[in-house]
Amino acid sequence: MVAEGALAAGCRFFAGYPITPASEIYEVMMCELAGRGGLGLSAPDEISSLCYCVGASLRGLKAMTATSGPGWALMSETVQYALMSETPVVIALVQRLGPSTGGATHGAQGDIFLAEFCTSGGYTIPVFAPSNAAECYELTRQAFNWSERLRTPVVLLSDKEVGMTTEPIDEAALAKPAIVERTWCDASARMAAYDIQRVEDVPRFGPVGGEVKVTVTGSAHDWQGRLRKPSPEVVELLLHLQRKIEAHAAEMAMVRSDLDPEASCLLVSYGITARAARQAVGMLRKEGFPISFLQIQTLFPVPTEALRRAAAGIRTVLVAEENLTGQYRAVLAPLLNDRRLMGINKIGSMISPAEIVRAIRRAGGTIPRADWPRQRSSEAEVREPAGTRKAGV
Amino acid sequence: MGNTTYLAADAKLPYCRGCGHALVVRQLSRALEGLALPSRSIVLTTDIGCVGLADSLFPYLHTVHTTHGRSTAMAIGMALADAVLPASGLKPIVMIGDGGAMIGLLHLVHAAQLNLDITVLVHNNFLFGMTGGQHSAFTPLDWSTSTTPEGNRVPPLDLLALLRGAHAGFLDRQFATDGDLNAVIADAIAYPGFSLVEILEICTGYGGLKNKSKGMALHEVAGHQGHSIGRLKAEQPRPTFTQLYRRDIESKTVPLVGNEGSGMLDVRVDAANHHPLPPPPAEEGNQFYDREESRPASLRDAGAADLRFEIQDSKPMHVVIAGTAGERVQSSAALLCRAALSAGLYTTQKNDNPVTQGSGFSLSEICLSPQPIQYTGMESADVVIAVSQDGWNELKANGTLDALTPGSLLVLDSELESESPTGQLLRQPFRHDATPKRAALAAIAFWLGKEPVVPNAAWHSVLAALPVERRTDVSEALRIGANLARQGGAPAD
Numbered sequence: 001m002v003a004e005g006a007l008a009a010g011c012r013f014f015a016g017y018p019i020t021p022a023s024e025i026y027e028v029m030m031c032e033l034a035g036r037g038g039l040g041l042s043a044p045d046e047i048s049s050l051c052y053c054v055g056a057s058l059r060g061l062k063a064m065t066a067t068s069g070p071g072w073a074l075m076s077e078t079v080q081y082a083l084m085s086e087t088p089v090v091i092a093l094v095q096r097l098g099p100s101t102g103g104a105t106h107g108a109q110g111d112i113f114l115a116e117f118c119t120s121g122g123y124t125i126p127v128f129a130p131s132n133a134a135e136c137y138e139l140t141r142q143a144f145n146w147s148e149r150l151r152t153p154v155v156l157l158s159d160k161e162v163g164m165t166t167e168p169i170d171e172a173a174l175a176k177p178a179i180v181e182r183t184w185c186d187a188s189a190r191m192a193a194y195d196i197q198r199v200e201d202v203p204r205f206g207p208v209g210g211e212v213k214v215t216v217t218g219s220a221h222d223w224q225g226r227l228r229k230p231s232p233e234v235v236e237l238l239l240h241l242q243r244k245i246e247a248h249a250a251e252m253a254m255v256r257s258d259l260d261p262e263a264s265c266l267l268v269s270y271g272i273t274a275r276a277a278r279q280a281v282g283m284l285r286k287e288g289f290p291i292s293f294l295q296i297q298t299l300f301p302v303p304t305e306a307l308r309r310a311a312a313g314i315r316t317v318l319v320a321e322e323n324l325t326g327q328y329r330a331v332l333a334p335l336l337n338d339r340r341l342m343g344i345n346k347i348g349s350m351i352s353p354a355e356i357v358r359a360i361r362r363a364g365g366t367i368p369r370a371d372w373p374r375q376r377s378s379e380a381e382v383r384e385p386a387g388t389r390k391a392g393v
Numbered sequence: 394m395g396n397t398t399y400l401a402a403d404a405k406l407p408y409c410r411g412c413g414h415a416l417v418v419r420q421l422s423r424a425l426e427g428l429a430l431p432s433r434s435i436v437l438t439t440d441i442g443c444v445g446l447a448d449s450l451f452p453y454l455h456t457v458h459t460t461h462g463r464s465t466a467m468a469i470g471m472a473l474a475d476a477v478l479p480a481s482g483l484k485p486i487v488m489i490g491d492g493g494a495m496i497g498l499l500h501l502v503h504a505a506q507l508n509l510d511i512t513v514l515v516h517n518n519f520l521f522g523m524t525g526g527q528h529s530a531f532t533p534l535d536w537s538t539s540t541t542p543e544g545n546r547v548p549p550l551d552l553l554a555l556l557r558g559a560h561a562g563f564l565d566r567q568f569a570t571d572g573d574l575n576a577v578i579a580d581a582i583a584y585p586g587f588s589l590v591e592i593l594e595i596c597t598g599y600g601g602l603k604n605k606s607k608g609m610a611l612h613e614v615a616g617h618q619g620h621s622i623g624r625l626k627a628e629q630p631r632p633t634f635t636q637l638y639r640r641d642i643e644s645k646t647v648p649l650v651g652n653e654g655s656g657m658l659d660v661r662v663d664a665a666n667h668h669p670l671p672p673p674p675a676e677e678g679n680q681f682y683d684r685e686e687s688r689p690a691s692l693r694d695a696g697a698a699d700l701r702f703e704i705q706d707s708k709p710m711h712v713v714i715a716g717t718a719g720e721r722v723q724s725s726a727a728l729l730c731r732a733a734l735s736a737g738l739y740t741t742q743k744n745d746n747p748v749t750q751g752s753g754f755s756l757s758e759i760c761l762s763p764q765p766i767q768y769t770g771m772e773s774a775d776v777v778i779a780v781s782q783d784g785w786n787e788l789k790a791n792g793t794l795d796a797l798t799p800g801s802l803l804v805l806d807s808e809l810e811s812e813s814p815t816g817q818l819l820r821q822p823f824r825h826d827a828t829p830k831r832a833a834l835a836a837i838a839f840w841l842g843k844e845p846v847v848p849n850a851a852w853h854s855v856l857a858a859l860p861v862e863r864r865t866d867v868s869e870a871l872r873i874g875a876n877l878a879r880q881g882g883a884p885a886d
Contacts, residue, residue, distance in 0.1 A: 012474075012477060013470075013473070013474055013477075015470070015473075034638075034641065034642060037477060037642075038477055039473055039474070039476060039477045039638065041473060043503070044499050044502070044503045045499060047463070047466070047499075048466050048469075048499065048500060048503065051463050051466030051467050051469070051470060051500070052466060052469055052470035052473060053470060054467060054470060055457075055466065055467040055468060055469060055470020055471040055472075055473070055474065056470040056471065056473055056474035057470075057474075058457060058467070058470070058471060059470070059471045059474035059475060059478065059483065060474065060478070061474045061477070061478075063470075063474075077460055077463075078460070078463065081459065081460050081463070085457075104748070105745065161743070161769060164743065164744075165741050165742065165743050165769050166727065166730065166740075166741065166742040166743075167739075167740065167741045167742075167766065167769075168734050168739060168740060208436045208455045208457060208471055208483065209433070209434070209436065209455065209471070209475065209478075209480075209481075209482075209483035210433070211433060213433070213452070213453065213454075213455060214436075214455045214456070214457075215448070215455075215456050216456065216457040216458065217448075217457075217458040218458065218459060218460055219458060225456075226449055227446075227449065227458065253682060254682040254683075255682070255683050256683065257683050275767040275768055275769065276767065276768040276770075278767050279767040279768045306683055349770065350768070350769070350770045352768060352770055352772060353767070353768050354772060
């Protein structure tokens, strides 16, 4: 459904390299693009994959590649180039168990930091996390829309369990956000570079090979794209790369909430674990335990307003995610510093609804911290607020 | 368009006195003047290093300044995209140094293999000049550099010989000082396909001073390396990737038929659907996009086929089907899912196999539920179907058998050597009666004969959707399984 979403969004170029669990996207794009006036190409490695996509995007095509953690690691140079040169491109990152080549056929949600914090300078890369096939379709369309609109790389972050599970979708019910194109400069423009009026503006795009002279660079540059040592103008353009994202953060925020005004406990999750979390919430409510639930689809920029609303009146926030140290919990921590923040974490297999229920019961509001039972090693473990105890499995 | 002066008339070249880069830049400009190509049809793609400063000298050309070694890769992307665009004819010219040629060697090889219409000018000054004269993969033997003070001991790369192996059509080696370098560059640009000119220079800042005694005339340096000068290869041009791509597209009179799962959506982009901005999806009062949870209806409520069998408590039923790779385990599981779907059930299917895929076990995990399925895993299987020893052994190894409950049902092939697991055990000669390739489907039909989770009618639409040649095979397997269910299948012990 990632491939379907990409094709629907107008993706016309794909370069890929085989890697489990992202190969199916690669295969579908290779089969489908030529028949739609596009081009799919097998690259000799992931560095090439993304470079080819960036080149094709500079020429004016919507472009995507798909990979998993080991391939993404090779792409970080070109992700930064796309960010700096303001080139739209979408990367579908289908997570698997790491580190290194890790477990190719095991799911994980361990690439949150790797995906988001891969740039020197710590720029915000929009990251969207689907939890099922229908969301893969919708969020891929959104990924293209925001990538084109803001001229920036966007990551679609799924995992093996989302990407390689066959499930039915209701085609009529699919959300189909309207297609957005990058804003092109008109032929009368003198040149197409990084000309903006306000720091958060997105410069108009001119294709390499078009009528308007294009200057593109990944080095620090002035508004004309000329390589320059840092001057106030150059620094302003570096700031602009972040400001243009921040200016649209609220609009980019996508969540699915299921809030209970009586709840003192909020469960937050995303991607594959959001499915188990949703089921766990149903189980807890059946027992009469009031609980709110927030599934975050836009991991970055962090949907702060949605989080603030969901956490209103909440004492304990639990973040369920399939990684060792609670990567997204660490991202949310500064926003929730007046609440008890806990993690439900596990690696090696999906966190089950029953594990989430047990973890929440153990953590449940009234039990003093000292009385929490020791976790069993095979169980998703509850983690206390960062820094209060040494992490260990 | 149509500028005849490519290098800025007032260009102040940023290179060291005597550096070959300045000569190459002037010769490139002369070559372009001679060819009289429209300036907007050219993109100068520059690499990291002193050579990367060239983009600012050509104010009329499109320029893309890239990361180290990737100038060729970005040019490949542009050339590929150009193949599908109607207004095509973009000519990428890549300016790269010897350092960039090595770190981006893969891209040079692939560009040559693809035979894209790209011209690469490798400025080989035998070392890394911009960073202080460190040796490169192209540094001659015995040369002193800041990183080989005792002399370089690694023989330099013969790039042209290497690219000959990658089927490059135009390969040439020249001195930056050659007066007719412009003609060679022009030939390379005019060549319809991948072309590369390696241009030998001396880095005046770091190359010359330290190695004077070794003979700094370029012909001496090249001679010591055994490098020939001039055209290494200029073959009759073969079709470029772009030409082959267009030929393929034109020959396709029938639209592509997608494989499973694709082509089911109308995904063609409708021009009328394009809007400059997305409609604000936020709910009133919220800036962010929040779809509050709604309780999805059962498919049955929507009027799907009636179920003959209630899945208890509306909880998903978990089925594991295991067998041997190549024996249609996963495709049989997919057929079950389709039948269940047409009977109004939600389904998920996950497959597993060893790394090699074509040997050892093959396994599918299926959830069936009258309600939308959230968690796709299982704490314990309700039904285990195993039709080969490979499959059974994997169920033992992956913990499926350990997690069984007394309520679990096991449908096993009679040939299996198995201990007595927890749960109700049914054995039938699926492999023998139905053949190994039909065993999984026969076992599924057998199970459904005992527990009609999916009504028989649901298989009609599954069969109708199959290619004719598969239909007989599938219905035969289903028939054998159903017969076995009718004949017997009492608990084995």
